[in-house]
Amino acid sequence: MKAIQYRKFGGPEVLEYVGLPDPEPRAGEVLIETTAIGVNFPDVRERMGVYNRAETQVGGVTLPQVGGLQVVGRVLNAGTEAHDHLVGRKVMALMSKGAYAQRAVARADMLVELEDDTDDVVMASVPCQGVTAFLALQVCTVLRPGESVLVHGAAGGVGNLAVQIAKVLGAATVIGTASSDTRRAFVLSRGADHAIAYDSPHWPESVLSITNGKGVDVILETVGGDVFDENFACLGMLGRCVVIGSTRGPGKPLAPRQLMAKAQTLTGVYLPSFFQRPDLIQRGLRFLKDGIGQGLIRPRVAATLPLSRAADAHAMLERREAQGVIVLDPRY
Known part of the structure; x- marks a missing residue:
């Protein structure tokens, strides 16, 4: 061969x-x-x-x-x-x-x-990127219908599928971040309700404005660096931040007590670690197969x-x- x-x-x-x-x-x-x-x-x-x-x-x-x-x-x-x-x-x-x-x-x-x-x-x-997005939204946390989601790097492979999966799961508001007008237009074309720039100095304020000051329920974090710290300014009460990657590097350590004030959760997803849980891998693959077959997910x-x-x-x-x-x- x-x-x-x-x-x-x-x-x-x-x-x-x-x-x-x-x-x-x-x-x-x-x-x-x-x-x-x-x-x-x-x-x-x-x-x-x-x-x-x-x-x-x-x-x-x-x-x-x-x-x-x-x-x-x-x-x-x-x-x-x-x-x-x-x-x-x-x-x-x-x-x-x-x-x-x-x-x-x-x-x-x-x-x-x-x-x-x-x-x-x-x-x-779709398998690698799609299963990663699925695990982030349905295993590492469970996105519930009516909740709001912020997807960083939403024009990327994992990000654009996460936007679509969030909508399939019933998210009321999906906000995607991307680095250029062209990429933000792509994010909107994938079904996001809003697309903003994560390199804008006041992007957390935009998220708070969109959510009427409450902040989002779930953040999918892919950027790292200063953006990681800024997430907590717009993560709501009982909010969950799921770390998928850190293209700008890991940034400064997080003080665990910072999570206490709003009862927030910080977790992460790394796809190879789930190879010891093939039932969850198969669950993600079936979700993608069905979503694509029904025209709800467009790779x-x-x-x-x-x-x-x-x-x-x-x-x-x-x-x-x-x-x-x-x-x-x-x-x-």
Whole structure:
């Protein structure tokens, strides 16, 4: 089979289009002939060696590595008879590695079956980012109908899906932040009620104005730095702040007593930690499948490139040229 492998850490140029033996599924796993492969920014960070640095506190990568976290394709065979019923079925799968290949192994408890007429490219664009957004809104906290949500970085992959998921869950008011007029227009097109700039000096005041001074019930935090501290000026009574990322760095430590005055909660989500709870992964995948099938969730595919051009896909992500997810076609 053809696959994208890297034998050392570095820039996109370390990604090699090579021939490798087909992987063998073990007990509890299936082998998938891929038809579409989603590209995520964690793939880039993994390739750069970021996760092998002690300060990241993330499990490292063993070289050589075939990266990638999500695929759509058909099951060729199963590692145990218990999963033989999946053979021949189209599936959407989330995995820890190995997606950048014409054939990939996935855990049978971290995939969902798809209808034959499902759009493979669209479905391959959502597992990592969509499940992260779902876990943030339905597991790390539980967004209730009628509540308000502030989504930072709402034009990004996780953010724009979080906006849509919040609306599906019945949020009364969804506010998205983004860095430019174009990106804020995109946030509104995804269903947000308001779009504001998080680099404005008075953005928390805008949130308070929108919520009639109450503040929001839930904040999905992706920016970090000074923005993290400013969140608490517009997080309401019994509000919950869910940390998904920190593009500006972690910022200053938070004094825990700061949460007491309004009985607020601070929590976080890190997708790989949920691989030990595959029931929650599957729940998220089913939610995405159903939402897309009903037209309630509209993923944004920025480009479809041949698998052999995975390096170009990584370069596009690093230059922030992609408004949406890049999907790889394993046929080429």
